[in-house]
Amino acid sequence: MSLKIALLGFGTVASGIPFLLEENGKKMTxxxxxDIQISKVLVRDENEKQRLLDKxxxxxxxxxIDAIVSDPDCQIVVELMGRIxxxxxxxxKALEAGKHVVTxxxxxxxxxxxxxxxxxxxxxxxxxxxxxxxxxxPILRTLANSFTSDKITRVLGVLNGxxxxxxxxxxxxxxxxxxxxxxxxxxxxxxxxxxxxVEGIDAAYKVAILSQFAFGTTIDFEEVRHQGISTITPDxxxxxxxxxxxxxxxGSVEEKExxxxxxxxxxxxxxxxxxxxxxxxxxxxxxxxxxxGQAMFYGPGAGQKPTATSVMAxxxxxxxxxxxxxxxxxxxxxxxEARLADKSDRTSHYYFAIETPDQKGQLLRxxxxxxxQEVSFQQILQQKANAGRARLVIITxxxxxIQLDNLLQALADDQEFKLLNVFKVLGE
Amino acid sequence: MSLKIALLGFGTVASGIPFLLEENGKKMTxxxxxDIQISKVLVRDENEKQRLLDKxxxxxxxxxIDAIVSDPDCQIVVELMGRIxxxxxxxxKALEAGKHVVTxxxxxxxxxxxxxxxxxxxxxxxxxxxxxxxxxxPILRTLANSFTSDKITRVLGVLNGxxxxxxxxxxxxxxxxxxxxxxxxxxxxxxxxxxxxVEGIDAAYKVAILSQFAFGTTIDFEEVRHQGISTITPDxxxxxxxxxxxxxxxGSVEEKExxxxxxxxxxxxxxxxxxxxxxxxxxxxxxxxxxxGQAMFYGPGAGQKPTATSVMAxxxxxxxxxxxxxxxxxxxxxxxEARLADKSDRTSHYYFAIETPDQKGQLLRxxxxxxxQEVSFQQILQQKANAGRARLVIITxxxxxIQLDNLLQALADDQEFKLLNVFKVLGE
Numbered sequence: 001m002s003l004k005i006a007l008l009g010f011g012t013v014a015s016g017i018p019f020l021l022e023e024n025g026k027k028m029t030x031x032x033x034x035d036i037q038i039s040k041v042l043v044r045d046e047n048e049k050q051r052l053l054d055k056x057x058x059x060x061x062x063x064x065i066d067a068i069v070s071d072p073d074c075q076i077v078v079e080l081m082g083r084i085x086x087x088x089x090x091x092x093k094a095l096e097a098g099k100h101v102v103t104x105x106x107x108x109x110x111x112x113x114x115x116x117x118x119x120x121x122x123x124x125x126x127x128x129x130x131x132x133x134x135x136x137x138p139i140l141r142t143l144a145n146s147f148t149s150d151k152i153t154r155v156l157g158v159l160n161g162x163x164x165x166x167x168x169x170x171x172x173x174x175x176x177x178x179x180x181x182x183x184x185x186x187x188x189x190x191x192x193x194x195x196x197x198v199e200g201i202d203a204a205y206k207v208a209i210l211s212q213f214a215f216g217t218t219i220d221f222e223e224v225r226h227q228g229i230s231t232i233t234p235d236x237x238x239x240x241x242x243x244x245x246x247x248x249x250x251g252s253v254e255e256k257e258x259x260x261x262x263x264x265x266x267x268x269x270x271x272x273x274x275x276x277x278x279x280x281x282x283x284x285x286x287x288x289x290x291x292x293g294q295a296m297f298y299g300p301g302a303g304q305k306p307t308a309t310s311v312m313a314x315x316x317x318x319x320x321x322x323x324x325x326x327x328x329x330x331x332x333x334x335x336x337e338a339r340l341a342d343k344s345d346r347t348s349h350y351y352f353a354i355e356t357p358d359q360k361g362q363l364l365r366x367x368x369x370x371x372x373q374e375v376s377f378q379q380i381l382q383q384k385a386n387a388g389r390a391r392l393v394i395i396t397x398x399x400x401x402i403q404l405d406n407l408l409q410a411l412a413d414d415q416e417f418k419l420l421n422v423f424k425v426l427g428e
Numbered sequence: 429m430s431l432k433i434a435l436l437g438f439g440t441v442a443s444g445i446p447f448l449l450e451e452n453g454k455k456m457t458x459x460x461x462x463d464i465q466i467s468k469v470l471v472r473d474e475n476e477k478q479r480l481l482d483k484x485x486x487x488x489x490x491x492x493i494d495a496i497v498s499d500p501d502c503q504i505v506v507e508l509m510g511r512i513x514x515x516x517x518x519x520x521k522a523l524e525a526g527k528h529v530v531t532x533x534x535x536x537x538x539x540x541x542x543x544x545x546x547x548x549x550x551x552x553x554x555x556x557x558x559x560x561x562x563x564x565x566p567i568l569r570t571l572a573n574s575f576t577s578d579k580i581t582r583v584l585g586v587l588n589g590x591x592x593x594x595x596x597x598x599x600x601x602x603x604x605x606x607x608x609x610x611x612x613x614x615x616x617x618x619x620x621x622x623x624x625x626v627e628g629i630d631a632a633y634k635v636a637i638l639s640q641f642a643f644g645t646t647i648d649f650e651e652v653r654h655q656g657i658s659t660i661t662p663d664x665x666x667x668x669x670x671x672x673x674x675x676x677x678x679g680s681v682e683e684k685e686x687x688x689x690x691x692x693x694x695x696x697x698x699x700x701x702x703x704x705x706x707x708x709x710x711x712x713x714x715x716x717x718x719x720x721g722q723a724m725f726y727g728p729g730a731g732q733k734p735t736a737t738s739v740m741a742x743x744x745x746x747x748x749x750x751x752x753x754x755x756x757x758x759x760x761x762x763x764x765e766a767r768l769a770d771k772s773d774r775t776s777h778y779y780f781a782i783e784t785p786d787q788k789g790q791l792l793r794x795x796x797x798x799x800x801q802e803v804s805f806q807q808i809l810q811q812k813a814n815a816g817r818a819r820l821v822i823i824t825x826x827x828x829x830i831q832l833d834n835l836l837q838a839l840a841d842d843q844e845f846k847l848l849n850v851f852k853v854l855g856e
Contacts (some may be wrong), residue, residue: 029578142566142574148459291740296725299724305719334459
């Protein structure tokens with residue numbers, strides 16, 4: 001008997017599924033011992049149905065979720081509509097009706113994942129979402145399976161393809177942020193409202209999900225301090241290069257003495273670090289642990305075929321577990337109590353770019369502001385003044401977020417110093 | 429009830445297992461619902477036993493395999509002795525006695541894997557060996573699970589840490605092969621007889637194993653054409669850089685029209701390719717497929733803790749499958765008939781370095797030898813003559829192995845041309 005799936009939505013990712021069934025059906029059928037069939041497809045309205053029929057898609061298109069949840073043949077519901085509603089309601093309905101669910105919806109998982117997971121687990125049903133983080137990279141299943149024997153200490157990721165494309169062009173071609181954004185929009189990598197991508201929100205969603213798999217800890221999206229790339233200037237990019245770094249938007253989750261710290265920030269990455277050569281729309285997740293030490297998982301972060309492939313891997317996984325009668329096991333079995341790290345325990349090196357009037361004694365005065373917070377300098381650079389304004393660039397030794405917040409306040413209170421940017425710096 | 433394991437051998441890797449049990453026991457116990465205990469350890473003789481007891485290891489050391497296979501409490505036998513015998517005999521004895529088996533022994537898997545797998549599968553017992561390829565990188569399980577939905581077209585890997593360390597130093601520091609080898613030996617990366625590492629034999633073992641997981645196809649080690657790094661000179665390394673490449677020892681398996689082609693060869697990798705920045709003793713496996721497109725898995729290729737972590741992941745996997753009553757499933761369920769690719773179908777770009785007397789018309793004569801095989805040039809470079817000898821460097825367009833073998837013969841037959849080196853070149 002075929003494994004029957006229903007698709008909610010038939011946009012870019014969903015239309016990658018017929019491609020895989022066509023091109024790779026034999027391997028999937030061998031793996032499952034049965035073939036996979038698309039039993040029904042939920043579309044918005046009759047117009048969309050007609051448009052898809054005209055395109056040659058001969059599925060059973062329906063316009064109501066009830067037609068799917070009441071279909072006894074359908075075993076797995078695949079949600080590919082995106083956004084929160086009606087996706088969330090439809091998923092809960094499907095679970096309630098006894099269907100297993102696969103989704104690629106990271107916003108939904110990050111914001112309502114706990115609730116939906118609880119609902120699914122209470123019913124012994126599968127709820128999988130490999131494609132929600134780093135699209136084509138099988139990172140969630142790898143963390144859930146292969147890292148069981150290891151204790152992860154930190155995860156660092158290039159998790160947003162749009163902003164990484166933009167940063168790559170800013171680094172390699174010297175483009176400004178505005179140039180990079182308009183090119184990304186022209187190529188379809190960035191939406192007309194790019195906020196989620198460029199302000200680190202999308203990456204923060206993924207960081208929240210990674211935290212569950214890497215540390216067994218559910219973090220609310222609101223707990224992920226995030227900063228985007230929109231303030232990065234060609235000067236910052238050039239300075240990074242001069243000092244031996246590449247600037248990337250990095251999502252990080254790490255376990256500190258006092259708890260878990262999760263954050264998204266533009267970060268100076270040493271040129272020789274594997275994350276420094278992750279370019280264009282590619283994503284990568286770098287895992288530090290007590291056993292393996294360092295590992296990196298690299299691949300496309302989005303796109304029709306990569307995302308559809310991850311979704312299909314989840315579907316096959318459910319099919320195999322149905323056969324093995326182990327389908328009730330949660331996607332991620334690693335769960336433990338862990339609190340969030342204290343601010344005093346969230347440490348990093350930082351880069352500060354500060355503008356000041358070009359007059360005597362400013363460097364000394366700035367050094368004294370940092371010294372008041374017991375923050376010391378690892379590198380300092382004063383650039384030639386331009387129109388009476390000098391630029392001071394500092395890379396600090398390790399400091400914590402209390403020191404950071406105090407420094408930001410002290411600089412804001414100062415009449416003469418203008419803080420241009422502050423980013424994290426990866427280092428020992 | 430504890431999950432009881434027995435270790436065969438207590439060398440470097442094995443002693444990483446107590447480390448993981450100590451430092452990560454809580455997570456593993458949560459994953460299994462039970463703790464893991466080392467029931468017995470097989471050592472060579474009473475001397476080794478005494479030495480380990482003196483070191484503070486208080487296990488039940490035994491000197492006969494029978495003490496382990498006859499122990500009804502022991503569920504999993506972990507073979508960490510290396511080499512072929514007595515490892516093979518002991519593994520078969522353990523399987524025969526109803527024990528599940530985990531090993532990190534790539535030589536054994538590459539040479540006798542089919543036989544042992546068949547023996548285990550006939551008895552519905554687990555035989556896992558994640559650590560046999562790319563030590564700390566969970567690549568086999570990822571290929572077996574996450575790539576089920578995808579069709580892999582090519583796998584390229586930096587699979588031998590010793591030779592990659594040497595190549596990295598030859599590229600970055602300009603060391604000769606001999607300097608790199610003696611340094612690798614001094615650091616303990618290379619053995620006193622380095623043949624397996626530097627001649628591509630170790631990488632060829634891993635290529636044979638990767639072929640099963642990526643293509644479902646068992647390839648005999650003898651079918652993996654392999655060439656090592658011992659003939660690479662500083663001139664080759666400098667030329668690669670000049671032409672925009674980095675030289676690496678690359679293992680490859682790909683599916684061609686006519687079948688599977690597996691090979692190990694020094695290869696020119698374009699500088700911007702992700703494999704080009706895999707340095708030192710690190711390994712990486714680059715996977716090309718119709719769904720995900722391109723993905724790379726990077727991590728340590730060997731070492732006590734990474735290898736022990738992979739071994740322990742296998743042990744936990746068996747423990748979980750025992751609980752789920754699915755332990756009889758083979759490590760890799762992807763199997764299909766596939767023949768080896770014809771030589772005419774095994775295509776690549778190639779690099780030729782050829783020495784010739786510095787006299788008129790030699791380039792023309794060489795071009796005509798290549799032309800006779802219908803091989804055309806993509807790049808050609810003539811270096812300044814030294815002591816009456818000139819050096820010609822060619823990068824060819826795509827050519828196949830029949831053309832390659834014919835060219836090698838034609839150059840060997842020629843009195844004046846001396847073939848210094850021929851390597852593969854990665855390109856479209």
